[in-house]
Amino acid sequence: MGQIMYSLEDVKQQITQGRRLLLAGDEAILRQLPPGEWIGGTIPYFMTAEGGVCARDRIHVTELPPFVTGVDIRTYDEESISRVYSDTPEHGFSVIIIPALSQTHYSFALNAPNYQGFAIHPLIGWISGVHLNDLGRSTAKVFSGSGAHTCEEGAVVMHVALPRNKTAEVGIVNIFEQGDGDNITFGADCFSTSEAYINGQKKNFGEYLYEKRLDKRLPLVADYCGAMINTSFQEGEERVQEVSFYAPVFSGLRYRHAKPVVDAAERFATLMPKDSQEQILFSCNCILNYLYCELEGKQIGLTGPATFGEIAYQLLNQTMVYLRITDLSPKG
Amino acid sequence: MDVPPATHPVWSDIATGRLKPEFDFLAAKIIVGTISRKLASDQSMAHLWTYVHELREIFVQNADLPKVQRDLKKIFG
Numbered sequence: 001m002g003q004i005m006y007s008l009e010d011v012k013q014q015i016t017q018g019r020r021l022l023l024a025g026d027e028a029i030l031r032q033l034p035p036g037e038w039i040g041g042t043i044p045y046f047m048t049a050e051g052g053v054c055a056r057d058r059i060h061v062t063e064l065p066p067f068v069t070g071v072d073i074r075t076y077d078e079e080s081i082s083r084v085y086s087d088t089p090e091h092g093f094s095v096i097i098i099p100a101l102s103q104t105h106y107s108f109a110l111n112a113p114n115y116q117g118f119a120i121h122p123l124i125g126w127i128s129g130v131h132l133n134d135l136g137r138s139t140a141k142v143f144s145g146s147g148a149h150t151c152e153e154g155a156v157v158m159h160v161a162l163p164r165n166k167t168a169e170v171g172i173v174n175i176f177e178q179g180d181g182d183n184i185t186f187g188a189d190c191f192s193t194s195e196a197y198i199n200g201q202k203k204n205f206g207e208y209l210y211e212k213r214l215d216k217r218l219p220l221v222a223d224y225c226g227a228m229i230n231t232s233f234q235e236g237e238e239r240v241q242e243v244s245f246y247a248p249v250f251s252g253l254r255y256r257h258a259k260p261v262v263d264a265a266e267r268f269a270t271l272m273p274k275d276s277q278e279q280i281l282f283s284c285n286c287i288l289n290y291l292y293c294e295l296e297g298k299q300i301g302l303t304g305p306a307t308f309g310e311i312a313y314q315l316l317n318q319t320m321v322y323l324r325i326t327d328l329s330p331k332g
Numbered sequence: 333m334d335v336p337p338a339t340h341p342v343w344s345d346i347a348t349g350r351l352k353p354e355f356d357f358l359a360a361k362i363i364v365g366t367i368s369r370k371l372a373s374d375q376s377m378a379h380l381w382t383y384v385h386e387l388r389e390i391f392v393q394n395a396d397l398p399k400v401q402r403d404l405k406k407i408f409g
Contacts, residue, residue, distance in 0.1 A: 090393075113366045118386070119359040120393045167396055170358055224365025226354055252372030253365075313362050328396050 004303075005048055005058040008032055014061065015145065020071050022095055022158065022282060023143070024305035025059035026131070030143050031150070037071055038145035039156045041097035041128030045306035047285050052295035052306065056131070060305050062282045065325070070161040073146045077154045078107040085117035089161040093168035093323060095282065096125030098155040099140040100308040108155065109315040110189055110248050119313045122168045124323045125157075126284045127309030140308065165328050168281075170312045173302075173320040174228045175267040175289070178221045178256035181212075186251050192244040206240040209233075217292045218258040219318045220249065231255070232288055232317035246288075246308070247315045264293030265300055268320065272301035275324055283322035286310055292318075333404050335392045342407055343384045347371070353407045356399040359390050 006014070008029050014021060015036035023030065023040030030040050044056045064071065076084060081104050088094045098105045105127060112118060128140040142156040143149065149156075162168060185197040196205035209216065216237065219230035234244040249255065261267050268289075273280065283302040289295060290306040302322055312321040336342070345351035347367050355361050367383040394400045 113370075118366070119363050120390055122359075169397060169399070172358060222365070225352070225361040225368070227358060227361035227365065229362075229365070250369055252369035313359060 004061055005046065005055065006061050007058060011059045011061060014063070020064040020068060022062040022064070023059050026056040027138070027141055029057065029059055033143070033145065035147055036145045037073065039073055039095065039097060039158045040143040040145070041099070041126065042141045043129050043305045043307055044131045045287055045290055047290070047295065047300060047303050047306060049299065049303055051297040051299050052290050054131070054296070064160060065281070067163055067166060068160055069163050072159040073144055074157050074159065075144055075149065075151060075154050076104065076157060078103040081108050081155055082111065082115045084155070084157060085115050085120060085123060088117070088121040088123065088159055091164060092159065092161040093122035093124065094157055094159045096123060096155055096157045096311055097142045098125070098127050099142050099152045100127045100129045101140065102153045104153065104155045106191065109191070112314045122170045122323065123311065123313050124170050124282060124321055125311035126305060126307035127315070129287060129308035162325070166325055167328050169324045169326065171273055171322050171324060172227070172312050172316065173268060173271045173273070173322070174230060175261050175264055175271060176219055176221055176230055176258040176318060177228055178223060179259040181257050184220060184255040184257070185253070186249045189248050189250045191248050192242050193249065194242045204241060205243045209243065210239045214257050215260070218260060220255040221258045222253040222255050229316060230258070230318045247317045264289065265295065265298045268300040273322065273324065279324050279326055281323045281325050283320060284310055285320040286318045288318050289320070333401065333408070335388060335395055335404065336408055338384050338388050343388055344380060346407065347380060347383045347387055351407070353403070355403050357394065357397065357403050359394065360403055363387055363390055
């Protein structure tokens, strides 16, 4: 079940052959694809078998295996996205792509844990983006091959049905863990805030970060019953009053600033799932890991787009996510 | 193993954090973390019952997965 980089002509051929594809690439190249059973999102950064690369002339392709029993491609807006979990097949999984900064992105990020059927079936995906040189000049987009529909304000989802003898499972690789510093909590669910509670004491969060000289390339980390879930800072080292994030912080969670990671590539390699590559259908990693961990040219094991946000049931930051397909043992 | 009914007290013990199993299954970790967050702002029994059903349903719907089987054995023996 390989993920690989292909030329435009190769991908056109695969689509016309009726293959079912999950695609990632630059907007200009995705726009040239014919209709078919595919979904895609814009991004020109990738982790490949040769290491991290930026490429506008190739498309990252994940082909669904032939044993898939059916696919259903749908688009959702900021309201209808609440049905994404309940639309997933009883026995299967769903792949979602949402454009960065869209209303659907914000709506899903804040509300997904309240949607009906949250986390009952596997949902994996990513937030599409743009080349960093095009920030502010170009917008992230998603594509639905059914009708070659392009969208910058909604999500595209491929719901995938599996045979009874196969099962899908979502996993994450997070190189960060909670540090030993202050407990940080927030009074509301939000993408930006000026206030936080530091060990229970209300403070201006921007001033706190500046005074403590906390490295904002390291995320805030919350412990979800043993799963470390990151929220990344948007700003750099500058002093700000209002602090913005790439995913929401939630009230009721206790965050800590992450411990520094000495050798990120080595840490990724250590934490990678030990499955054969055949079992991992899809994976993607965060553009912030690509940038801050200097992954360009470095191999870390799994391949896939380097994205503006990762989805493993809910929106994550600075995390690698993957979908594994395995055979079920026959019931005796 | 079969998934015990929602009335089994272990489900509410997990939802309220009285019992803190080390799950292998990612969805179980995320739903328990989410329930813990929600209960921090509203601990009403009606909500707790809803969350217990949501938690159990994740195990029911994924009961074929070896990780889920291991987690069930871990919490119910």
